[in-house]
Amino acid sequence: MDFLYAIAVAPFSSMWENPSFLLEVIIGGLLTGVMYSLVALGFVLIYKASGVFNFAQGTMVLFAALTFVGLLERGVPLWASFLIATVVMTAMAFAIERVVLRPLVNQEQIILFMATIGLTFFLDGFGQLVWGGDVHPLDIGIPKEPLIIGGVLINAFDLVAAIVCGSLVAVLALFFQKTAVGRALRAVADDHQAALSVGIPLKTIWVIVWAVAGVVGLVAGIMWGSSLGVQFSISLVALKALPVLILGGFTSVPGAIVGGLIVGAGEKVAEVFWGPATGGAIEDWFAYVLALVFLLFRPQGLFGERIIERV
Amino acid sequence: MLYREAGQFKTSYAADQAVFPIRQDRFFIAAALAIAYIVIPAVASEYWLLTIMIPFLVFALAALGLNILTGYAGQVSLGTGGFMAVGAFATYKLATAFPGLNIVFIFLLAGVITALVGILFGFPSLRIKGFYLAVATLASQFFLIWMFNKFPWFNNYSPSGVISAPPRAVFGRFFVTGAEADPVDKYLFVLTFVAALAFSAKNLVRGRVGRSWMAIRDMDIAAEIIGIRPLRTKLLAFAVSSFYCGIAGAFWAFIYTGGVEALAFDIDRSFQILFMIIIGGLGSILGSFLGAAFIVLLPIFLDNAPRTIGLDIHVNTVTNLQSMTFGALIIIFLVVEPRGLARLWQIGKEKLRMWPFPY
Numbered sequence: 001m002d003f004l005y006a007i008a009v010a011p012f013s014s015m016w017e018n019p020s021f022l023l024e025v026i027i028g029g030l031l032t033g034v035m036y037s038l039v040a041l042g043f044v045l046i047y048k049a050s051g052v053f054n055f056a057q058g059t060m061v062l063f064a065a066l067t068f069v070g071l072l073e074r075g076v077p078l079w080a081s082f083l084i085a086t087v088v089m090t091a092m093a094f095a096i097e098r099v100v101l102r103p104l105v106n107q108e109q110i111i112l113f114m115a116t117i118g119l120t121f122f123l124d125g126f127g128q129l130v131w132g133g134d135v136h137p138l139d140i141g142i143p144k145e146p147l148i149i150g151g152v153l154i155n156a157f158d159l160v161a162a163i164v165c166g167s168l169v170a171v172l173a174l175f176f177q178k179t180a181v182g183r184a185l186r187a188v189a190d191d192h193q194a195a196l197s198v199g200i201p202l203k204t205i206w207v208i209v210w211a212v213a214g215v216v217g218l219v220a221g222i223m224w225g226s227s228l229g230v231q232f233s234i235s236l237v238a239l240k241a242l243p244v245l246i247l248g249g250f251t252s253v254p255g256a257i258v259g260g261l262i263v264g265a266g267e268k269v270a271e272v273f274w275g276p277a278t279g280g281a282i283e284d285w286f287a288y289v290l291a292l293v294f295l296l297f298r299p300q301g302l303f304g305e306r307i308i309e310r311v
Numbered sequence: 312m313l314y315r316e317a318g319q320f321k322t323s324y325a326a327d328q329a330v331f332p333i334r335q336d337r338f339f340i341a342a343a344l345a346i347a348y349i350v351i352p353a354v355a356s357e358y359w360l361l362t363i364m365i366p367f368l369v370f371a372l373a374a375l376g377l378n379i380l381t382g383y384a385g386q387v388s389l390g391t392g393g394f395m396a397v398g399a400f401a402t403y404k405l406a407t408a409f410p411g412l413n414i415v416f417i418f419l420l421a422g423v424i425t426a427l428v429g430i431l432f433g434f435p436s437l438r439i440k441g442f443y444l445a446v447a448t449l450a451s452q453f454f455l456i457w458m459f460n461k462f463p464w465f466n467n468y469s470p471s472g473v474i475s476a477p478p479r480a481v482f483g484r485f486f487v488t489g490a491e492a493d494p495v496d497k498y499l500f501v502l503t504f505v506a507a508l509a510f511s512a513k514n515l516v517r518g519r520v521g522r523s524w525m526a527i528r529d530m531d532i533a534a535e536i537i538g539i540r541p542l543r544t545k546l547l548a549f550a551v552s553s554f555y556c557g558i559a560g561a562f563w564a565f566i567y568t569g570g571v572e573a574l575a576f577d578i579d580r581s582f583q584i585l586f587m588i589i590i591g592g593l594g595s596i597l598g599s600f601l602g603a604a605f606i607v608l609l610p611i612f613l614d615n616a617p618r619t620i621g622l623d624i625h626v627n628t629v630t631n632l633q634s635m636t637f638g639a640l641i642i643i644f645l646v647v648e649p650r651g652l653a654r655l656w657q658i659g660k661e662k663l664r665m666w667p668f669p670y
Contacts, residue, residue, distance in 0.1 A: 103646040121638030129631040288450035299439045
């Protein structure tokens with residue numbers, strides 16, 4: 001009875017009694033959700049253009065952040081480190097296309113998925129071999145003081161993260177809608193064969209999309225790195241991005257954003273209000289169960305393409 | 312010359328439908344079993360039995376379970392570790408609650424409990440497919456591990472959260488679990504279980520059930536139209552697969568390590584077993600064994616290789632290099648033969664059939 005009360009009554013009554021606290025929790029969650037979206041974005045880009053479920057995205061985030069912070073620690077200025085890290089991620093995209101994707105073209109999706117898990121192991125080892133496995137603190141001058149806006153306590157860092165993510169999405173949207181390369185990317189995402197037949201070079205497109213995902217990973221890595229420090233556990237954030245993906249749909253950029261917001265807010269609310277009753281640490285699986293329940297009603301995710309099956 | 316079925320005439324339907332219709336295959340299986348039962352216990356050291364043979368068999372059993380679900384029924388699952396944990400903890404609760412019950416029944420019962428849990432987590436598969444399902448099965452992985460960690464009832468309120476196997480014997484005197492169990496007894500016990508379960512799996516997948524799984528895997532709508540019920544078939548696949556994984560988890564906790572905490576069955580374990588079936592071969596019983604052997608032996612080899620050739624490098628460097636080699640090998644394997652070791656074996660047999668006149 002106590003347990004039922006703690007699950008079904010107490011959380012709601014405490015929400016009711018203290019609405020501004022609820023609002024604070026939700027806003028905090030939304031801002032964390034933005035960070036999940038950043039990681040999920042990389043997944044979506046690659047899945048859309050090449051149909052590869054890129055499990056290595058989390059490790060790409062870590063690798064990009066390690067490169068960035070490693071250069072900074074060796075006295076390279078901020079802008080140059082960012083530039084070099086971008087070049088490194090692009091070079092990696094070339095290598096991945098050449099070594100992994102091209103030989104495996106036309107294989108089943110699960111095989112490509114496994115190959116990206118192999119890539120995860122490789123990059124984990126490689127990144128830590130080159131840059132060392134310790135925690136690298138990263139401070140690029142983002143303020144961390146709490147702000148009070150309209151009576152609600154907000155972390156300034158989260159706000160900056162949200163702004164960065166928002167502008168990144170805007171740039172990506174412009175890139176996809178207004179440039180020739182972006183149009184080619186969308187064409188490939190729509191239909192590989194049709195794109196090939198109008199003369200879009202598939203291989204170049206793959207390199208571009210992996211490079212873009214790498215740069216998105218770099219931004220995500222910098223943001224996560226400045227809040228947690230650049231360390232191995234950043235690559236585990238990818239596991240948090242997966243429920244975001246199934247919520248939003250694998251093929252939708254807005255879905256990744258909205259999914260991230262839902263997961264971030266839901267997770268925080270659940271942890272704060274239901275955590276005490278269930279013994280805490282429900283963050284680990286709550287997002288998955290949320291996504292699972294959601295999928296039962298809408299199997300293709302929020303904005304995913306409806307799957308039409310023919311026999 | 313050696314591998315040729317010419318001249319082996321079948322005179323009855325029973326002979327035609329045999330599990331291994333070719334004499335050489337029967338001989339090979341018999342030889343493998345003879346080596347496993349007689350030669351290995353006689354020559355293998357305790358180290359070999361405990362750190363290589365037993366984990367190999369346990370992993371093979373788990374891979375078999377996942378292969379039934381992913382390879383035969385086509386439902387990608389990343390929740391294997393969770394199901395193994397269910398098997399381990401169910402065995403622990405049963406063994407401590409009913410000390411008089413024979414350990415064989417306890418293992419089987421734990422398998423049945425895991426099968427029920429598997430059915431529960433298999434329900435989403437009716438609505439969602441492919442990678443969506445794969446990610447959804449992660450829910451079971453994270454939820455189950457969290458549950459076993461969080462509620463002390465599952466580990467009988469042990470302060471460290473570790474469950475340790477109470478000593479139990481088969482036939483009254485051969486201890487297979489607990490501290491003073493003899494490695495050879497343990498090994499033979501696991502081997503018998505795995506051999507029996509592998510044989511049942513082999514039979515299951517070539518019968519009506521297995522064919523309906525494969526029909527669902529290849530095209531579920533078409534399968535539905537020819538009268539296969541997706542609900543029953545998919546849930547059955549989840550149940551059978553979880554049964555195998557549950558027993559594998561129970562063996563892992565009780566016979567291989569002797570004591571285990573829930574974290575031993577985390578997501579890495581699930582990936583490890585997924586690797587085994589991909590490298591071994593999806594939809595192949597033999598492949599599960601080959602894949603398990605590869606994944607169990609490779610880290611041991613990578614551990615010892617630098618020392619053997621006389622390189623002296625830092626431990627962290629070794630770990631990173633291992634991780635790199637492991638990842639690179641997986642990619643190379645997928646590029647060379649995406650259908651796994653079992654396919655290579657098959658190609659080898661085809662070649663052997665032609666040899667020495669390949670035309």
